[in-house]
Amino acid sequence: MIRHFMHTYLPFASNELKRNLAYKGAFYLFIVCDLMEVFISYYLWMAIYQSSGKGTLGGLSKNEMVVYVIMVFITSTIIMQSISRTVSRDVVKGNIAMTLIKPVDYRISLISGQVGNLIYHFIVPSLFVWIFLEVYKVTVLGEPLVSPGRAALYLISICLSFLIYVLFDFCFGMVAFFTTYIFGLSMAKEVLLSFLTGRLIPISFFPEAFRKVFEYLPFESMVYSPVMIYLGKYSVRETLFVIGRQAAWVIILYLLGSFIWKKVTNRLIVLGG
């Protein structure tokens, strides 16, 4: 059963990995773009801490904020592998009809492909940036290395984050059945995510009422939770709760995706394709 599953879906992952290795130039330039964002946040936060005159803001010290900014970059680079673009292209071009007659699960094949991307992004640039961060922490900031236990919990947590993200993105991709201009919507999605996942600003900066609402949304579990685990902001019990919540979101979003997919494909009409 499992062997059959691997045999079917592993090629999707390895294909994506090979494709990444083939088109390297653009990929590196996009990393430069993302790193620029890290630079901006870094300098901005340094200026903010300097101007505040306080040691901690939103529960994070200046050093912790450096780690936060870089870990947010690493986490989102690894987990945010968009499948909605592929979904919308398949819908607009009518390729979706082909996926309906093939004996593979469309969603799982897409996710498998993104696992290939995830592996690639984990190595380049994330692993290098991560090593840099730890060296920087010890030599410049004078903080201890992250404990192996915590790093392991972080890795478990981001695996779940990845699943939450792609399952959510699959549901989002379904809007392609209703509008063809996915560019504008993707942009709105990106913004919403950067806000609600804690990418732009730690969730702890939000007013209490907002945070209460965020606790019932899946977004916090994508980026904020694993980074907070990495920073050691949770007790053992809280960590288990947070990871359990992530797992719950994986299940909920999986079921939601199946439900929408069924609804949508029932009314699907493809011309040509």
Next chain:
Amino acid sequence: MKRIKRYLRLYRVLVSQFIKTIMQSKVDFFIGLLGFFMTQAAGIAFLYLVFEQIPDLHGWSFSQLLFIYGFAQIPRGIDHLFTDNIWLVAWWMVIDGDFDRYLLRPMNLFFQVISEKLQPDALGELLVGTILICVSASNGILTIDAVHILLFLVSVIAGAFIYTSIKLFFSTIAFWVKSSGPFLQVAYNMAEFAKYPTEIYGKAIRFLITWVIPFGFVAYLPAGYFIGQHSALSTIGVECVIAVVFFVIAYRFFIYGSKCYESAGN
């Protein structure tokens, strides 16, 4: 004179054609508007949350930063509205061989590229920019008189030219490498630095965004004049010089590049 008239007439015709396509897909129009509007709104919300924690940032108050933020959106929006087609040149037109058709018409190349398309999404940026500037004006942090309003218009246009020059320059690289989208993306994203006061960055970055990719002159430096911190000559004067120099360089480079264009496909 006759030539200018001809081009103006052509532009009107092309734009009216384009507006018809917008009317055709109103939902897309609103979605695009929403996307860009939300991006800007998120940036403002971020500033708001940060200023809950601090009284000022390197001596800049919340309302001053809002003004810089809004002021930065106007030239960006103008450029985005009129010259969005440059992106397509960078990404696809050269590699797909679509650029051929521009070379076949007896019209200025640059004119053809920019008149192909208006980008209504830009209205999202212009809307946010205008709202923020109105808010700033009512806050009383701006000096408002005839000279300032005039220089405001000059600065906005010069800023839009700086944006266009940078886009044109990096899309021209496509004539040699076939698709220069990623290069352009990196250069364009540098504008993100200019949303905040440049003094918060390290020396190298400051130099880069002031003199190499001069987005610092699009928003932050001229904003200093309107807030009443610097003289007009040292901000808007320099901005205009930079806009002219960069545009001439980019334009020449573009024309030179188009001569090196080799069509692809069949």
